[in-house]
Amino acid sequence: MTDTELERGEVLFNEGDSGDRLYVVLDGKIKLGRTSGDGRENLLAVLGPGQMFGELSLFDPGPRSATATAVTDSRLASLGHAELQPWLVNRPDVARGLLFQLAHRLRRTNEVVADLVFSDVPGRVAKALLDLSTRFGRQADDGIHVHHDLTQEELAQLVGAS
Template sequence: MDETLARAGIFQGVEPTAAEALAQTLEPVEFPRGHVIFAEGEPGDRLYIIQSGKVKIGRKSPDGRENLLNIAGPADMFGELSIFDPGPRTSTATTVTEVRAVSMDRPALRQWISTRPEIAEQLLRVLARRLRRTNSMVADLIFTDVPGRVAKALLQLAQRFGSQEAGLLRVTHDLTQEEIAQFVGASRETVNKALADFAHRGWLRLEGKSVLILDPERLARRAR
């Protein structure tokens, strides 16, 4: 099985032969940058697992503002809610970069769940982790100021997309500052001000759609 797929939540704790058999039923798909994989309100019956690239998951508020709920990357799964709760999609999935992924529809997954209960258990764990993350985001919106939310978002992105570079941590997030603002629930101007302040303090260096974190400890203290 592909190494990235093997790290996906749906396969964790599943017997290797069963995981391999399930992987064989997945349909490979590719999307260009900026492609809408599915839109809020559309009917959905398919989940996706990313092999390479990034996808932003967001939804629009009643006044038309877009809020980002998650940035999904390699080994992340999205769209699985439609498997368990048929109905309109509750969010929009748009590629941030070129994306390679695999997908599975509801009938195929239900067939596997009926014979392999451990797969359903793994999916429940994935959903539980996502619910915890959502609860944390709501708490941050209530209790944490914008600079703190920006610092926390950068550190979270670093955990998932960071790489060591000459002893420093580079975070290639591939997001515009507007998208970072949507991710932390703030205006672009406020986020720009926070990033400029962090750079002035020597905590990080902004380089296009990536950030070089120079002082993760101070950034972590600001995120608390």
Template sequence: MDDDIVRRAPLFTALDEEAAATLRQSMTEVSLGRAEELFAEGDQGDRLYVIVEGKVKLGRTSSDGRENLLAVLGPGEMFGELSLFDPGPRNATATSVGDTVLIGLGHEDLNPLLMAHPEVAQVLLQALARRLRRTNDSLADLVFSDVPGRVAKALLDLSTRFGRPADDGVLVAHELTQEELAQLVGASRETVNKALADFASRGWLRLEARAVVLMDVERLRRRAR
């Protein structure tokens, strides 16, 4: 397990080495294979998770069976914060994208942690505030942005977490299917594919299998506005 990645997680950044090591010992490690469900929407939840290796997608399903992908998270990111403060039904389904390793903190371990390190409460509140801000931004995008703009923004967002330098740009190995990418931006697969094809024809990106190379990041940023 990469301890550097664990220490970068917001839950650990407020702690010194000794306190972080103590917290790590109280957390449970979970390993998932590709496309394995960690928990489902509606399941009782009382645990926060930090991703150590791999990726996790969070999604919801409507009453008529339509699916929406809320987020794709990678190493160092955490999710399930709400269940620490308010154990109850999960509001999303968490599924591994590839082989994934996580560590989980249960609700019963939270109070002793906050009593000993109250600064952790501020970190968790900041994480919840970021989550709320992101939700508000997503709602605004659905109202005010067209599909190509949302696609550009989603690719840029994925690149900040999963991108790495390539010879001709930034390689983003998102590991998502075309349908999942469409769910992430709240549009049909056909409309998203049309936007991607347009970007590719302009030389802004190159499509690969479950990946994309961003070749003109500045143009994509302008399109995302």
């Protein structure tokens, strides 16, 4: 495993780059985004500690499907294809865990597609804020404080409203 540190705003990899590493967020927040042919941006996800990304490059030789950028100063652990293979062969629990994460990601993608089709923008914003509060919120005397570190434009991109 390799440790990587990123400063806020630093790009780890770009959409279209070749890739061969899976990353796990240890500290901080990472955003995954795509750019359309006409230059519009879409924010796919905001990831925090314990969440992984970049795994597609380990199983599919195609280019990176998104750009990964640090939303805050961040620390990541990464694992390359050659390092992962022995883990998958010798540790079935690791393989099951990876499959669980991939299934969870697919389920989340299905929910996002359904929200884009069936929910209006205010509903998608409310759902996104609830999700961010669950993952990044801190209980306080006056409620839950959510420090998601996103701009209004990024929040709009996250819910498909930009």
